[in-house]
Every structure is written in C-alpha cells, then in structure tokens.
Amino acid sequence: IDNDEWSIEELAQSIINGDRKALASGITLVESRANKHRKKAAQLIQLLLPNTGKSIRIGITGVPGAGKSTWIEAFGKKLVQEDHKIAVLAIDPSSSLSGGSILGDKTRMEELSHHQNVFIRPSPTAGTLGGVHRMTRETILLCEAASYDIILVETVGVGQSEVMVRGMVDFFLLLALTGGGDELQGMKKGIMELVDAIVINKADGDNKVRATKARNEYRQLLHYLQPATKGWQTKAITCSAIKGEGIVEIWELIERFIEEISESGVMEDRRKSQSLDWMKQMIHDRLFDEFMNIDGRKEELRRLKEGVIVGEVSPAEAVETLFTP
C-alpha cells in the first residue's frame, strides 16, 4: 500500500475495473491506522465516490450458534446464481481485542469463498469499535466501486456493534434461534426495534414445529414494538439454511423492501442521514483522539476518573481540571 506500488489514481481505476488485488490493497489502505494512510484513504474514497452507493447493503446479526455462516453461504449461493456480485464483510469488536476474526476462518463459507463473483473480507483486527466502524463503512464504498451490487455486513453482536451496523445498511436482519419462547427472553436489549426482519433459522426436522411457534410469538411481539424502518412492518419468518428452504423468500422480501422504501423516499433519507451521522461521529472521534494524544492526558484522565468514582471529585470539576491549561 505504499507509493511505489500504486498511485492513488491507478489504484482507484483498478478497483473500478474489478481488479480483486487492487480492491484488497485499497481495503488494507483504509484499514491502516497510520496518519499518512488516512489522508490517502480519504483521497481514494473521494475518487471512487461517483461509483458508489448503488448496492443493496444488508446487515446480518445473531447470537453464536444461530447459524450465520451457513445462512450466508446459502443466501450468497442463491444470489450469485442470479448473477449478483456479492461482498461479505464483518464487524467483530471482539477481534480487536483477541486479534482473531469471525471471518478469518474461511472454511466457514468454503463454497462461497471460491466463487469468482464473491469477495469475502474478515473483520479488521485492530482498533477501537469506532475505528472498525469507519473501516467497514469505507470498505463498503470500495466494494461498491468494484461493482459488488450486494454487500452483506455480518456482526457477532457484541456491545454496540448492532447500532453501528444499523447505521450503515439498508436492510438489517436478525438470525434467531429456534425454540419454544424462552429464547426471546435472552434477546439483546433493543435489538428487535433495530432490525427489519427476524429470521428463525433451522426450521427443519424436529425443529420445524418449534420454529413456527417461535415465529408466531415474534410476530405477536413485533406488533407492539416500533418498526426500525418507517412504513415497513418488521417481519418474522422461518427458513432452513441447510435445506435451502425459505432463502428465496427472504431475498424476495428484501427486494420488496428496497422497492417500497425507494418509492417512499425513506431509502434516500436514510442514506443521507447515515452519511451525516457518520461524519458527525468521525468529527467527535477525531477531537477525542487528538485530546487524548496530549502528553500525560491518559494518566490525568485515569486519576480524575478514580476521584469521580470514589466521590472526591465531581464530574464537572474533573472536566474543568482537564480543560484548564
């Protein structure tokens, strides 16, 4: 990703031409935390901007064991059969800590990963959740410039990662476990009001009856909750990724969703406010990073926080101290 290999203009053109190696280099540039790379990355994205925004961006979340990779494999295979080019990205805040990555293990989607029209990118393994967020948003744009027309963003759902995914996709899908109702209680706070569909996977064999029962309970519950997208009642449906059942229906549902919210103007409004929210977030992150980079600041903040915790210093006084030169 250094100057001697590609100029930013060449890199941009190669990405637009569909060169996978160029796309991978571009993403590595975007994921770099070095200051000099950040400016170049912004340049690159600026050059690619006219070629972005034309994909359908789909977020997928679900607890471990819900079968996300099997589902993405089944869903992706269906899409490539229809001549779509798909990119699979991941947000995994836990990988920032462990150095691992939910999509690092490519065997999880073996068939899909070998398809020429599929691009799979593991989660960035460095940086804060805010950083991972920025990188993923920019990676979406790069993939769009490379003509991927469906972008899947997968998350393991740690911490605030679902709120972030909601802020970067058009359609957000929750893959839920089958079961008789108890699973609903373990549902993460607010998650049902963030998603556009709850997909109860593994609706096959002995599980089918329980999955249908769970779906009906979700439907009842959703009836009382606020939908995530204006004008769209959040759906609850069953499928079996392993048997390939219900996958076509989900794609049709997403197509109908995109059609409806495009017509109503909700799609355009959402994308605009997503961009502005993102910009605002970046400004705040940048200001805080600069503030924290001042010598001795981290130590000072740690000390003041301790004072606040034991009740010796009020938060207001702590902030006054921090901002007094």
Next chain:
Amino acid sequence: IDNDEWSIEELAQSIINGDRKALASGITLVESRANKHRKKAAQLIQLLLPNTGKSIRIGITGVPGAGKSTWIEAFGKKLVQEDHKIAVLAIDPSSSLSGGSILGDKTRMEELSHHQNVFIRPSPTAGTLGGVHRMTRETILLCEAASYDIILVETVGVGQSEVMVRGMVDFFLLLALTGGGDELQGMKKGIMELVDAIVINKADGDNKVRATKARNEYRQLLHYLQPATKGWQTKAITCSAIKGEGIVEIWELIERFIEEISESGVMEDRRKSQSLDWMKQMIHDRLFDEFMNIDGRKEELRRLKEGVIVGEVSPAEAVETLFTP
C-alpha cells in the same frame, strides 16, 4: 448570582442549611451559560459534593395526557406525609426551543408547590439538550445538598431525553395511558427497556377494566424484553392518581427496588457508571463546542454537509478538510 451577593463558600453553606433562596440562586448559577459562571458552578458543586448522593432519584416519563402532573401531585403528597423532602425537576428539550417550560405553569401542581418540604424547579429554558442535561444533573446534586431526600425528574419524552433521564436516576417510571392495547403500538422505541416500572394511570371508573387489560398485556410483553436494571423484572401496575389509589403501592415498590439493588451492588455500580458517563459526555460536548466556536467553522461545516448530502464529498474527505489547517 454575582460575587457581591454571595461568596461561593457562603452560598454552599446556605444551601446545606436549607435556605431555599440560596438553593434557587445556586441553580440559577448552574443554569447560566456564561464561562465565568461555569467555573463557579463547578466550585460550588465541589464544595457540596460530600453532602450529595443520599437521595432516591426517580425519573418519570409519559406522553402528554398520561396525567404526569396529577400523578406527581398525588405521589408527592403521599411522600411529604411521610416526612420526606422532595424536589421536582424537569427536562424538557422542547422548552429550549419555545422558551416555555413544562413546569413553568405551577398551577399544575398547586397543592404540592405550596408545601414547605417541596421544591419545584421548571426546566431550564436555554441551551441544547446536552446543556439541559448537565444543568439537571447538577441541580439534583444541589437539591441533595439541601437535604431533599427524594428527587423526581420529569420529562416530556422528546427526542433522546429519556435516555438522559435514565442516565441520572435510580428508578425510572413510565406513566402509560389506559386502553385496550392499541396504545402499546404507539410506544416510543426502546422505552420499555429503559424503565423499571410501567404505571397505567387513570385506572378508575369506566377505565378500570381497560387499564387492567392493558396492564396484563404489558406484563406479557415485558416478559420477553430485557429489564432496564440487572436483577429487577420491570413491573406493570395500575393506579388512579385522582382517586389516590395505588400510589402507596408504587412507593413501596420503589423502596423495595432500592433495597434490592443496594444489597446486590447494582445501585453503587449504576451511580458510578452514571458519573463516568456524564464526565465522558461533558468532555465530548466541550471539545465539540470549542471546535465549533472557531471563526467560520459553522459555515464550513454547513457547506461540507451539503456536499455530503448531494454525494459530492465523502464524509471521510469532509472530515479531512475540517481538520486540515
């Protein structure tokens, strides 16, 4: 609130002594947006800090028409009978825009407002929601220093105000309308997972049956949602503020709540993380305010936002521009 009237030390001492005029002056100081007042306000709070933290902080939200003021009047009268000193504060982001205030009209709680052990303070009428938030948090501390042992924070529930109230109270209560179930659908997104109790008011006369039905529906729904407070199942109960029915029960519920979460350590953890969150929020607000105060910044930001909206500038490039000297 100027030097010649009170020294900060005198003001602090008078507040601790229970002088209502001093308390009002202190709050006015805290609500001032002038820089010189901010430092003094931080000093004042620092002096009062050892006398704070001993109240029960209760948040109350509900749509207009849910009967918040009647309920607070009934609840407050019950508390003063038990020799509590109560302060009623308000968060009303809409008043920042209109200059009005939800508690400005004191006739709303006429009996209560004349009681010697009751202090009612309308919402600050100036500033952003973040500012209103800061002022209200500091006003809570001032009231505590003045020996008010129960603080009620009322909000009209506009925008993010409930999230803010949740971040400053121990117990959060939603006053809901009676009805046959349709009301649940109008419920604000995420609100049921923010509160510790849903109180269905106006459970009297013809409404009683419907209120009971609504309560049962809420209970069913709450069974599936995540509780706001660890170890506490969110309750749904009925009451009639006008008839004074169910008010004692709510107070007993809150007492039990405080007892349980104090024993489990959740109370202490919550207060600590509330203070740290508040501190973090103040740092971010301050950084952003300083950033925006630079000459020409507002205009530059407006222009860049337009570029982002029409798709000419990427958010990343816009932020680079803002941060390039």
